[in-house]
Amino acid sequence: MSFVSVLRRLVWLAMAASAAWLPAQSFDLDTGREPVVSLDGQWRFHPGDSPPALGASTPAWAAPSFDDSNWKLLRSDQSWSVQGYAAMSGYAWYRFAVKIPPGDKPTSLLLAPLVTSFEVYVDGHRAGGLGKMQPDSIPNTSFLYHLFPLTSQGSASDRTVQVAIRVWHSPIWAGYVGGGPYYAGNLAGDPILLKSEQNHHQLARNTKYVDAYSYSITASLIGLAILCLFLMRPAEREYLWFAIVLLAQAADNALFVGQQVYSWPPVPINDLLDATLVAAAIFASFCFFARVLGARPGILGRFLLALVVFSPLPAIFYWPGWFSASASAATQLLCLLPAVAWILAVLLERAMRGNLDARLLLLPTLLDLGYFFADNLAIVSAQAGFTHLPRILELPLPLPPFTMQTGIMLHLFFLLALLVFLIRRFMLARREEERLAGELEAARQVQLVLLPDELDQCPGFRVECIYRPAEQVGGDFFQQIGDGQGGMTIVVGDVSGKGLPAAMMVSVLVGAIRAEAAHGATPASLMASLNERVMGRSNSGFTTCMAAHISAQGLLSVANAGHLPPYLNGRETYLPGSLPLGILPHATYETLTLQLTPGDRLAFVSDGVIEARSRSGELFGFDRTRNISRDPASRIAEAARVFGQQDDITVVTVDFFSVPA
Secondary structure (H helix, E strand, C coil), X not given: CCHHHHHHHHXXXXXXXXXXXXXXXXXXXXXXXXXXXXXXXXXXXXECCCCECCCCCCEHHHCCCCCCCCCEEEECCCCHHHCCCCCCCEEEEEEEEEEECCECCCEEEEECCEECEEEEEECCEEEEEECCCCCCCCCCCCCCCEEEEEECCCECCCEEEEEEEEXXXXXXXXXXXXXXXXXXXXXXXXXXXXXXXXXXXXXHHHHHCHHHHHHHHHHHHHHHHHHHHHHHCCCCHHHHHHHHHHHHHXXXXXXXHHHHHHCCCCHHHHHHHHHHHHXXXXXXXXXXXXXXXXXXXXXXXXXXXXXXXHCCHHHHCCCCCCCCHHHHHHHHHHHHHHHHHHHXXXXXXXXXXXXXXXXXXXXXXXXXXHHHHHHHHHHHHHHCCCCCXXXXXXXXXXXXXXXXCHHHHHHHHHHHHHHHHHHHHXXXXXXXXXXHHHHHHHHHHHHHHHCCCHHHCCCCEEEEEEEECXXXXXXXXXXXXXXXXXXXXXEEEEECCCHHHHHHHHHHHHHHHHHHHHCCCCHHHXXXXXXXXXXXXXXXXXXXXXXXXXXXXXXXXXXXXECCCCEECCEECCCCCCCCECCCCCCCXXXXXXXXXXXXXXXXXXXXXXXXXXXXXXXXXXXXXXXXXXXXXXXXXXXXXXXXXXXXXXXXXXXXXXXXX
């Protein structure tokens, strides 16, 4: 072992041996305390305001030499209204002295929240304050702990500092909100320690309202998600109203947190915003329940909604002194109550009739809205001086490590019920959509069966048909029927409208076409027969149609009922004008006769080709259609589809080669 290693071990053993004989660290509870003192206790109190001192702007009651021995003693953690000065408003003063030991550090003063406005004097000098001290109809409110300087530097000897607090309490609140100090926690001492204590109070208050803050975030996210559902399904307005309910509640809770934690915005603005958001939530709730329950409120409903829209205004009538605070709040509640009563009455009536949606929503809605009115009615009662706010409405529910207000818990219960309701409604709607999709698919299959196939081809002709419905099923139709003598009958048409109703009318028309063609009907007589078939069945709609017969020798006979004329070798064929089917009973149709030569091409198109529209709004039009009318049917249909399909597209091309003998 080296000499250095031996030396290190000897030093370590010597230190360990000496440490065993050292005394333990001693702590003195008297002299070792932190330099902070509690100011909670009894302060001198005097109502009224101080006259200014002679020759100075400082009030006389703030002077350190002022004799306050004959002033009353009041507790500093309770308002003066519960200590013999009920409903007192205006000015009042508090005084107390702080003895500061010698030291080299400055000291500060930490004051618990005071209602409503105040200013602090230290040895006759103003150290700070909050709010306006002049008589003002708008009181200040703050639930924050405020820090003020007490001494700017240390002293070599003991000294006593006189603190005076001038308070002004608004008469608007004096009837139900006491003036002066409200909470314990007044301290004097080391500024660093007091700043830390101020932060602790702020964190404790933040924690108290974490439930309202969390609900605001939750309701906002769910409300935005429901709003997206409405944007995807705008016909279902219940999603819009539900989203407004949640977003209004979220904004109102955020407003509540801002007022309680940061004392912002100012009270008049806060009252107006709060009343507006409550009215928005009630308005949207009314519309939501009216829609989902199938209720038609009529004139009564519009009157109730007008009261809801008016309700935010009475909430601020007491600021200019028109109403008392209690009358203002009571008027607001009376404007909201009829709409809420209507909601609950409709829910109860539908539930008694066996409506499952009403049974699901009745209890959560009753608890949520009922608590809102009970809580506000208790506040109005306290404002009027009849009773104090019942503690059961104030006490938060324990939910470790936090607490939850009863109103937030009922909001969550109501939200859960609405989500279950919407999920159930969405599932039922999805099931109905699947059923309708099945019916549409069946209709599409029927339409495919009704279209001509290879068996309908005739020697000497080449027929190509392309059908592109705008939806799963459409209103265009085409039939190609041989006449048994080497010729064929071609019928093309377009039923107004789209979807399943148009498809059902197509089925009727195709059956009638085949029945009439089997009896050798001419194009004109076929049009007249179809017109009688659709009269009274088109639900105020109409059908454009054109029938053409081409003989084996190429003789073309065409009758038209409002359809686009065919193109012959790239040129539009002139046809006499006529009304579509289903408009005028007993209509007659003219026949146009042309002679085809081998190699001629006919092109029949529906208005879905002409009316194809680009993103800029430009129509495909007649010129483009005429220029490509000699192309194969598939190319014509694809050109219109790519340009911007808006309606069903049908293109039929017929090439005549002459029938061999």
